Amino acid sequence: LKEKELRKVLDSTPSFRSGNKALFRSLDQNGIISYSEYIFLLTLMTKSKSSFKIAFLMFDKDDNERIDRDEFLLKSEEEVKKQDTTLLLHFFGIKGNKKLSFEEFRNFYQNLQEEIMEIEFHEFARGKSTISPMDFARLVLRYTVVHKDDYHKYINRVKERSSPDDMGVSLRQWAGFSLFLNNLEEFSTAVRLYANADMPVSPPEFSRAVQTTIGEPLDPYVVSLIYRIFDANDDQTLSYPEFLAVMNDRLHRGLKGRLDKPWGWGPFKKCVINELSRY
Structure with a gap:
């Protein structure tokens, strides 16, 4: 994608809402994620509620029960930080200064699992x-x-x-x-x-x-x-x-x-x- 096209895709990123159970369906093909974010989403899709807390603690380095953009990236290389993705903008906003609480992160995890479950079902139900x-x-x-x-x-x-x-x-x-x-x-x-x-x-x-x-x-x-x-x-x-x-x-x-x-x-x-x- 050219820079202008990429920016257009990122600008269409919806803001974070705790009850959004159709995030990826609403995005359709208008989203950008990194490979590491793909692995992250796949991991969340396979986690039980009892093991989810561990996933949150992995990111929460300062133990304040909130995740910021830098903690989510897990890396400090400037070239990584410069590249915005749909998921980063969705979680932390355009300025990257928003934080995710444990409750918000858990809601995203539950909504993701429910959305994928519904997508799979409706694909085979055919109406x-x-x-x-x-x-x-x-x-x-x-x-x-x-x-x-x-x-x-x-x-x-x-x-x-x-x-x-x-x-x-x-x-x-x-x-x-x-x-x-x-x-x-x-x-x-x-x-x-x-x-x-x-x-x-x-x-x-x-x-x-x-x-x-x-x-x-x-x-x-x-x-x-x-x-x-x-x-x-x-x-x-x-x-x-x-x-x-x-x-x-x-x-x-x-x-x-x-x-x-x-x-x-x-x-x-x-x-x-x-x-x-x-x-």
Whole structure:
């Protein structure tokens, strides 16, 4: 972008509002963020409420429960400070002298998670109030790096075990699943005994573990769909190691696995072909 175009984009940055749950949708393509800010946003998208405080303390160097622009940048190089981004202007204003309280930072974090959750849901709902079991499975497996053969195996299970009478997954039910996903680390701790012993777990045991983790039950229909995807033998049990591995991949949107993969035109073409073969 030329300087004039960049300035025009930055000038359209909305001011910080605690209740803005459509920030990125309102920006559309008119926003500029750095790579480090992209990683920062991705990290916030995968954090549970219990671990969020640590993310805030990382920035709050002077322990005054407020974050200023310099603390957010984490670096003191002048060339870094000179480059404004949409996120910097949104947080700290045009002059860069505003500060974020813990409450404001937490509101941004919660709004970000809710906005991404809604965007994902509406993309697959296509104007309807629910998403089909098949699309739920595709959404659950999205961003994972499972082999395409395994991917089709999961999808075919759901297809075979579903019927036209299925009511589909509502936004509220998807929100519950997203909350569970963002607390996956705590959930994996709660079921470590099963995972270490490779013990299959029934839906009631699964539901109890989820409620222990997030403080509220996961919708029974969503639990049944999870078992349609991951219950290999249709015996109402699933293997936790396999389930946790795929869900951890989904939570981090495949980033961990992809960073270890080779770069270049060849791997890029292979990746595109692999992704297209899923549909």
